[in-house]
Amino acid sequence: MDSIRSNIFASDFVARPYWWGGTPRPHLALDDLPPKVDVLVIGSGYTGLCASVQTARGGRSTLVIDAEEIGWGCSSRNGGQVSSSIKPDFARLSKQHGSDTARQVLKEGYRALAWIGDFIREEGIACDFRVTGRFHGAHTPRHYEKLGRRLNSHPDGPALGAHLVPRSEQSSEISTDFYHGGLVFQKHASLDPAAYHQGILDRVLAAGVRVVGYCPALSIEALPRGTGFRIRTGRGTVEARDVVVATGGYTGPLTPWQQRRVIPIGSYIIATEDLGIERASCLIPMDRNITDSRRVVVYYRLSPDRRRLLFGGRVSLTETDTRVSAPRLHDQMTVIFPQLKDTRVTHSWMGFVGWTFAHVPHLGQHNGVWYSLGYCGSGISLASYFGTRLGQQVLGLKEGRTALDDLPFRTRPFYHGKPWFLSASVWWYGQLDRIGI
Numbered sequence: 001m002d003s004i005r006s007n008i009f010a011s012d013f014v015a016r017p018y019w020w021g022g023t024p025r026p027h028l029a030l031d032d033l034p035p036k037v038d039v040l041v042i043g044s045g046y047t048g049l050c051a052s053v054q055t056a057r058g059g060r061s062t063l064v065i066d067a068e069e070i071g072w073g074c075s076s077r078n079g080g081q082v083s084s085s086i087k088p089d090f091a092r093l094s095k096q097h098g099s100d101t102a103r104q105v106l107k108e109g110y111r112a113l114a115w116i117g118d119f120i121r122e123e124g125i126a127c128d129f130r131v132t133g134r135f136h137g138a139h140t141p142r143h144y145e146k147l148g149r150r151l152n153s154h155p156d157g158p159a160l161g162a163h164l165v166p167r168s169e170q171s172s173e174i175s176t177d178f179y180h181g182g183l184v185f186q187k188h189a190s191l192d193p194a195a196y197h198q199g200i201l202d203r204v205l206a207a208g209v210r211v212v213g214y215c216p217a218l219s220i221e222a223l224p225r226g227t228g229f230r231i232r233t234g235r236g237t238v239e240a241r242d243v244v245v246a247t248g249g250y251t252g253p254l255t256p257w258q259q260r261r262v263i264p265i266g267s268y269i270i271a272t273e274d275l276g277i278e279r280a281s282c283l284i285p286m287d288r289n290i291t292d293s294r295r296v297v298v299y300y301r302l303s304p305d306r307r308r309l310l311f312g313g314r315v316s317l318t319e320t321d322t323r324v325s326a327p328r329l330h331d332q333m334t335v336i337f338p339q340l341k342d343t344r345v346t347h348s349w350m351g352f353v354g355w356t357f358a359h360v361p362h363l364g365q366h367n368g369v370w371y372s373l374g375y376c377g378s379g380i381s382l383a384s385y386f387g388t389r390l391g392q393q394v395l396g397l398k399e400g401r402t403a404l405d406d407l408p409f410r411t412r413p414f415y416h417g418k419p420w421f422l423s424a425s426v427w428w429y430g431q432l433d434r435i436g437i
């Protein structure tokens with residue numbers, strides 16, 4: 001690390017998520033595992049916890065295990081931007097699945113966004129949930145026009161709750177000249193992801209679920225005559241009638257079929273030092289989440305107390321150390337906000353999001369094992385919503401059905417879980433962003 005680079009680090013810098021300061025990691029007893037349960041859930045993020053609330057409240061004895069401490073994966077370390085994000089647009093989905101399915105798939109995204117607000121209110125989860133909206137900036141004039149065309153041709157225009165903001169009015173949204181206007185999605189929201197995770201965990205425990213961390217699942221073996229599964233773990237063996245795989249971007253050799261279909265992609269974030277409410281609020285006056293039209297994504301927002309900027313993105317071709325990613329994110333931040341060039345960084349962290357080849361999540365069953373995976377970087381609403389639906393499917397409830405259930409979950413030749421193509425893709429997309437295509 002050279003001296004200029006090291007200047008960006010505050011004296012109290014830590015290489016861990018900003019959120020863990022407000023919500024310390026849960027310390028649960030490392031109990032022995034029960035020999036038999038109705039449902040075993042592997043993975044303790046939003047997907048696994050939301051599925052387990054359903055099965056436990058539905059009367060099934062449920063055990064959640066995680067290889068690390070509870071909530072260690074993306075669900076306690078994300079950017080806290082809540083959206084409807086089904087990534088592909090209507091045209092692309094229609095081409096792949098026909099226009100009816102395309103519309104239904106997009107609707108699941110809007111449903112997930114509406115559902116999470118209701119869920120947080122009904123469960124009384126204190127997590128700074130606020131419907132702040134999102135400003136999606138256009139990085140070239142051409143991209144601004146494209147955003148307009150996409151909005152006008154969208155089959156569910158009003159459901160989107162979106163409007164264009166021209167460059168001349170952009171200062172009400174963001175204090176930068178970097179963008180050429182943008183699109184505001186009024187219904188998008190923000191929250192504190194670790195507080196949200198803790199709130200769900202509290203409901204899971206209250207529902208009677210056993211939750212055990214530092215307990216990697218090592219193998220899943222089907223029992224004879226379809227009577228269930230025997231799961232070997234780092235803390236003993238359990239038999240379960242149903243198994244739910246909720247391992248997100250950390251899906252590994254335990255489930256080779258799913259591993260061949262989930263692409264782990266590192267996403268990196270920094271938190272700035274305390275800027276003071278006035279200075280921070282000037283940057284993003286409406287307190288919106290911000291993304292932009294570049295292919296190599298950046299996403300940023302103010303902290304819930306509106307004192308810091310949390311700035312995330314992808315800043316290297318290959319996965320890297322969070323002390324290396326921090327100065328690069330700082331550089332990107334100061335391209336947008338030159339006024340922050342002397343601002344120091346107090347936190348830098350990363351996690352692996354689970355991507356899929358079709359850019360949509362997939363849920364269902366393979367060889368009798370349930371799974372819900374691949375939210376492509378937008379899992380706060382989608383993991384919670386599809387985790388809930390999957391739990392309902394395990395109970396055999398028809399409200400668990402979703403429009404994504406029957407979508408083919410594809411892999412690619414020569415892909416076995418290590419994305420060897422990622423560096424080339426990031427490099428190529430970076431070039432397209434640079435020349436404004």
Ligand SMILES: Cc1cc2nc3c(=O)[nH]c(=O)nc-3n(C[C@H](O)[C@H](O)[C@H](O)COP(=O)(O)OP(=O)(O)OC[C@H]3O[C@@H](n4cnc5c(N)ncnc54)[C@H](O)[C@@H]3O)c2cc1C
Pocket residue numbers: 042043044045046047048065066067068071072073074075076077078079080081082083215216217218246247248249250251252254267268269299312349350351352353354372373375376377378379380381383
């Ligand atoms: C830096 C970053 C920023 C993000 N920002 C946003 C955002 O702003 N908005 C948004 O909507 N989404 C965001 N996401 C994505 C979102 O956080 C995820 O999509 C979501 O949390 C996935 O939840 P999950 O429960 O499926 O997986 P995770 O929360 O990742 O949980 C999976 C768990 O499975 C465990 N596991 C894996 N293998 C095993 C095994 N064999 N045995 C036991 N346990 C195992 C892991 O230890 C892990 O804890 C971001 C992600 C990252 C990393």
